[in-house]
Amino acid sequence: APPAGCSAQARPCFAVEGPGADLVCFTLSGSEGAGGSGRPLPRCFLPAPARCYSLCVPAAPSVPAARLHRRLRQRLRQGPLARCRVLGLLCYSAAGGQAALEKGFLIQDPQGGAETERALEELLRGQGALLPPPPLGVYEAGERGELWQCLWALRGAGGRDLLRRARVVAAEEPPLHPAVPGLRHAAVFLSLEAARSVVEQCTSLIPEATAVLDLVDKCPKHSKKGDFPVIVIEGLDATGKTTVTQSVKDSLNALLLRSPPACISQWRKTFDDEPTLIRRAFYALGNYIVASEIAKASTESPVVVDRYWHSTAAYAIATEISGKVQNLPPTQHEVYQWPEDLLKPDLVLLLTVSPEERIRRLQGRGLEKTEEETELEANSLFRQKVEESYKRMENPGCQEVDASPSREEVLRTVLHLIKKHCGSL
Numbered sequence: 001a002p003p004a005g006c007s008a009q010a011r012p013c014f015a016v017e018g019p020g021a022d023l024v025c026f027t028l029s030g031s032e033g034a035g036g037s038g039r040p041l042p043r044c045f046l047p048a049p050a051r052c053y054s055l056c057v058p059a060a061p062s063v064p065a066a067r068l069h070r071r072l073r074q075r076l077r078q079g080p081l082a083r084c085r086v087l088g089l090l091c092y093s094a095a096g097g098q099a100a101l102e103k104g105f106l107i108q109d110p111q112g113g114a115e116t117e118r119a120l121e122e123l124l125r126g127q128g129a130l131l132p133p134p135p136l137g138v139y140e141a142g143e144r145g146e147l148w149q150c151l152w153a154l155r156g157a158g159g160r161d162l163l164r165r166a167r168v169v170a171a172e173e174p175p176l177h178p179a180v181p182g183l184r185h186a187a188v189f190l191s192l193e194a195a196r197s198v199v200e201q202c203t204s205l206i207p208e209a210t211a212v213l214d215l216v217d218k219c220p221k222h223s224k225k226g227d228f229p230v231i232v233i234e235g236l237d238a239t240g241k242t243t244v245t246q247s248v249k250d251s252l253n254a255l256l257l258r259s260p261p262a263c264i265s266q267w268r269k270t271f272d273d274e275p276t277l278i279r280r281a282f283y284a285l286g287n288y289i290v291a292s293e294i295a296k297a298s299t300e301s302p303v304v305v306d307r308y309w310h311s312t313a314a315y316a317i318a319t320e321i322s323g324k325v326q327n328l329p330p331t332q333h334e335v336y337q338w339p340e341d342l343l344k345p346d347l348v349l350l351l352t353v354s355p356e357e358r359i360r361r362l363q364g365r366g367l368e369k370t371e372e373e374t375e376l377e378a379n380s381l382f383r384q385k386v387e388e389s390y391k392r393m394e395n396p397g398c399q400e401v402d403a404s405p406s407r408e409e410v411l412r413t414v415l416h417l418i419k420k421h422c423g424s425l
């Protein structure tokens, strides 16, 4: 049986209680963990001989911490640790406050044994000089079946010191997903300066960061729209954005732009491989570059844009918020608001198709799937969260267009909406 205090049912939360410990830990699923969202979460702690461990780094939006988290995640898939099941973990102070938020992993070793513990210690000691090694949490059953967490500080040269031993009990799922309060600083950047400062912290680590900043700094600040209408087309992959934007361009004699813009797209792969903090800051800066292109182009002709701010925000929110759609930040939350310093389009259309039709179109296209497309296909919850986040966007909001009918009919609907909102062209 599982230790007392840990339900045999799916239970995402546990608390570590006692002097010096007031943590609530929220296990994540989906892209972070092995289980995949939508399926019931596994028991957090497996009965002996299985053994559980945890390790966490500060979730504060710092480039070294974000990169350490990503490196740990990669290394947890290697060597003797590959046999372990790894769940994402968010730990926060039961007393509230963002300062204590930590992001990490709950590691379930189905076989137990000293090898895993040794490998984890080695992993943590070898994590470079930028940050002290994160402490290792080791979970053990007490005499009466209760569960304890021993938190160990690892000495660089070997050996370890016990920081605390605290009781682990089951906890209620929090009313607000613990990642929500930090989203604004960790993934959804609401100003040029906020995104820029993240990429600036990367210049010594990622050579391409300097090139991106150079391009951003060449753009005029606070770009203003010209007199011609600016229409943005948004939607999940394969909903028909390329098809629609190309047809609208031809029908209206418009200029077609896309975000991220061509001038930075050769660095996408580099930034896509970085942790959320850096990756999303890159895409956010791409929008400011596109804004300056829109400003110029809209003085001469209508402009149609394939993805813009709403994509950046919606994907960032859906990736960071694990679990069900109800975990998303509530409507009107600040992450759904348009950044005040970013040029606003006149109209944003959100193309939607049924999941089945989207998959048919993806297969019809026959292109190699990106990791994110594969995730979307496998994980319908993620897809729902992206779409719901799009729908919650405000100032400007997205106007939904059913993109399931034929190409011609979708184009007719889109042109009708453009005419209605932007007048005669």
Ligand SMILES: Nc1ncnc2c1ncn2[C@@H]1O[C@H](COP(=O)(O)OP(=O)(O)OP(=O)(O)O)[C@@H](O)[C@H]1O
Pocket (backbone or CB within 6 Å): 235, 236, 237, 238, 239, 240, 241, 242, 243, 244, 361, 362, 364, 365, 403, 404, 405, 406, 407, 408, 410
């Ligand atoms: N209305 C439609 N009916 C049937 N097939 C369509 C329709 N619109 C687009 N398609 C087809 O669906 C596939 C995906 O369309 P498209 O490339 O325009 O989507 P997208 O949203 O730009 O995708 P991505 O974001 O992945 O680039 C293409 O093969 C396209 O020809």
Ligand SMILES: Nc1ccn([C@@H]2O[C@H](COP(=O)(O)O)[C@@H](O)[C@H]2O)c(=O)n1
Pocket (backbone or CB within 6 Å): 237, 259, 260, 283, 287, 307, 308, 309, 311, 312, 313, 315, 316, 372
């Ligand atoms: N403005 C944007 C555009 C894109 N993204 C990210 O890229 C992925 C989709 O790009 P496609 O080339 O396939 O259309 C999407 O998953 C976003 O993560 C973005 O953040 N902001």
